[in-house]
Amino acid sequence: MTAEQAGYAILEDRGVIAVAGEDRAAFLQGLVSNDVRRVAADRAVYALFLTPQGKFLHDFRIAESDGALLLDPETERREEFLRRLKMYKLRSKITLEDRAGAMLAVVLFGGDALARLGLPEEAGAAIPFAGGVAFTDPRLPALGARAFLPREGAAAALEAAGFVPRGAEDYDRLRLSLGVPEGSRDLTPDKALPLENDLDDLNAISWDKGCYMGQELTARTKYRALIKKKLFPVTLDGPLPAPGTPVTLEGKEVGEIRSGHGSTALALLRLEDLTRAGQDGLVLTAGEATVTPAKPVWASF
Structure with a gap:
């Protein structure tokens, strides 16, 4: 198998739930950040x-299948979400209804x-597939597709x-290279702000x-x-720091490492300090590694 072949990975860290009934769209419409009326x-x-204070609690995709709205919150936090x-x-x-026992959340990527699914490179485009639903990742088509x-x-x-x-770690490398956060691995519940973590650019919010x-x-x-901080993909020269490791500039804490794999990670960084580092040619560090951030190609900031 080559890296260019289309592959799939079962996402055991995501569990499918269903919201059904005649009020399903109206019910979710008043609770979640995107326009549920668009789901079809x-x-x-x-x-x-x-939270009422605008802090992150859960993220998920919403797709329609067989008269129900299907969502994929994180498996370990699914009961709390329900x-x-x-x-x-x-x-x-x-x-x-908790359908995690009967349904899978799958990612399809590469090549x-x-x-192969008959999907366009259009965020959120969906089709029925294999008794469920498949759709272009509504955050970023470069991530491939999802299926329930x-x-x-x-x-x-x-x-x-x-x-x-393929392994979920193969998909994780793609996600990290594109600078896309993944649930509570990168977004601290009851603390993270959507706009600091670029979730508006990833189509998570309807402004109207x-x-x-x-x-x-x-x-x-x-x-x-x-907004004073932003989430960046970073290249590491040195050992991968653990999530939560401070990023420092001349001994001052200016951010924090989030999830990572190999020499790539995500980091939440203060924009003011990042600008100063670039202007003065200063080096960011985390643990024993130097940290080189890059703006995601899809980001508008």
Whole structure:
């Protein structure tokens, strides 16, 4: 197998849940950061569940399949997410179902992955596939596609479509190289701000959908230009620092390492100090490694 072959990896760190019932879209519309009204058989979105103060709690994709909205929160935090949704159910005509035992979250990437599925390089474009749904990653088409599929028969259907099995770490290397954060590995719950972590550029936020949890403070952050930090992909020269390792400049802490693999990681860095380092030719360090940041090609800042 070459790096250019289209492959698939089962994401054990994501678990599928279903929101069904006649009020399913309206229920989620008032809670999450993206416009759920856009979700259809041919359209998926990426969205956030925030605190009332606009801090990150959960991220997930939303796709439609067989009359239900399917979401993929992090597996280890899935029960907590469902518990929060149930708090807001009240009289909404919906059902909430944990389908992690019956369905898989799958990533398809490399080579001609999108073409093999018949998907365009258009964020969120979706099609029915193998008893579930497949869609171009709604954050960034360069990440490939996602699929929510029945566990039984998923691997056979994917391999019949020409995909070869690959490890989740292969996808992780792609994600890190593109500078894309992944859930609570990179976004600290109840602390991370969406705009510091470039989630607006990754299509997580609708600015014209109306109210949702955390909307007011998220909008205020955007329109008052209050962002002082940004998440960057960084190249490391030296041992990979553990997540949470401070990034320093002349002995001063100016950021923090997040997830990483090999010589690539993500780091949240103060923009003012990053500018000074570039102007003065200074070196950033984390642990025993030097840190060289690069602006993601898709970022607008």
